Amino acid sequence: MFTEDLSLLRGPPGRDGRDGRDGRDCDTDELEKLVAIMFNESKKSGESSSVAGTTTGKSPLRSYDTDDLLQSFNESIGFALLRKMQVTLAKLEDIEEELDSHQSTSLKDDDDVSDSQPITTVIGGSTYVRWGRTTCGNNSQLLYEGFVTGSHYTHEGGASNYQCLPLKPEYSTYSGHGSVVYGAEYRTGSSVFPNYMENHNVPCARCFAPTRSATLMIPAKRTCPPSWTKEYEGYLMAGLHSHKRAYAFECMDAEPEAIAGRSGNEGGALFYFQLSVCSSTGHCPPYINYAELTCVVCTK
Incomplete structure (x- = not known):
């Protein structure tokens, strides 16, 4: 003013x-x-x-x-x-x-x-089977514990892949007519695994890596590529070359477990170590002739 x-x-x-x-x-x-x-x-x-x-x-x-x-x-x-x-x-x-x-x-x-533009929740993650174990590593969650089955090693028909069946099945209608699967056994000889596993039945675990969307099994390796997570390492296993039955390659855990009470030689689906032959691969060295191949399972 x-x-x-x-x-x-x-x-x-x-x-x-x-x-x-x-x-x-x-x-x-x-x-x-x-x-x-x-x-x-x-x-x-x-x-x-x-x-x-x-x-x-x-x-x-x-x-x-x-x-x-x-x-x-x-x-x-x-x-x-x-x-x-x-x-x-x-x-x-x-x-x-x-x-x-x-x-x-x-x-x-x-x-x-x-x-x-509605907001949606995206769920990622990846699953894999840990062959030979009933638990998953620290990096993954256990979905279910199970045991391994497959077609009999003497049968010419059936499937070529192993299956990890859960311990508690859920049946629907059944009649008893169809093909059959058998329990799987180690055929490992003596000294590669820490414990004697010959003829023991093979357990398994279905695992889930919630923060990783890809799973990779690398034969003949024990380490994962950079930025990948190592779930477990082991040995490359499948059927025997002289049998009628062919099985898919799987990575068996390096420290496997056995199903209690199932140690007899009952046949069924079988796991054998896989060996590289230098005369046909032509990569020796670094490969060693008739040495058991390793493997590793990685996620990212």
């Missing part, structure tokens, strides 16, 4: 909690100057001055005592502060409306995106 410098209002601190700006320590000349400023501002704005009360040219200070002038002056200051507060509140209301409008627009945009 005032265009003049109000520095002469600054009295001693502590009177009214606002750094002493009540003007009570101004002398008469200072008060007269302040009132003259107020009077002139009132004339410019067309308002009737509550301080002067006259327009005769007489000094406004002569019509009032000091207390009256201070009261009128404080009322004018209060009006100015009130006006500034009103302006500030109006600006804050404008900012609030703008923020509300922006938030509403953002929510609407989000709804549009949600409608046009």
Whole structure:
């Protein structure tokens, strides 16, 4: 409201909690100057001055005592502060409306995106069989424990792959007519595995790697490629070359377990170590003639 410098209002601190700006320590000349400023501002704005009360040219200070002038002056200051507060509140209301409008627009945009591009949960992971063990490694979850079966090694028909059957089957309608599968046995000889496994039946575990979507079995290796996770290592096994039955290659765990109570020579599906022959492969060295091939199962 005032265009003049109000520095002469600054009295001693502590009177009214606002750094002493009540003007009570101004002398008469200072008060007269302040009132003259107020009077002139009132004339410019067309308002009737509550301080002067006259327009005769007489000094406004002569019509009032000091207390009256201070009261009128404080009322004018209060009006100015009130006006500034009103302006500030109006600006804050404008900012609030703008923020509300922006938030509403953002929510609407989000709804549009949600409608046009629904969010779906993608479930990854990879499964594999750990042949010869009833548990999975620390990197995977056990889906079920089981035992290995396959077609009899003397049969010419049937399937060529081994199967990991769960311990607790769930049957539907059955009649007893069809092909048959048999329990699988180790045919390992003596010393490659830590324990003697000859003729023992073979367990298995179906495993799930929840954070990896690919499974890779690498023959003749014990380590995985960079950035792949090693699930287990072992030996490459399948059927015997002289038998009528051909079996798929599988990676048998290097420290296999056996099914308790099943150690007799009952035939069925059989596991043999697989040996590389240098005369036909032509990669010796580094391969060793008739050495049991290793293997590793990796996930990523």
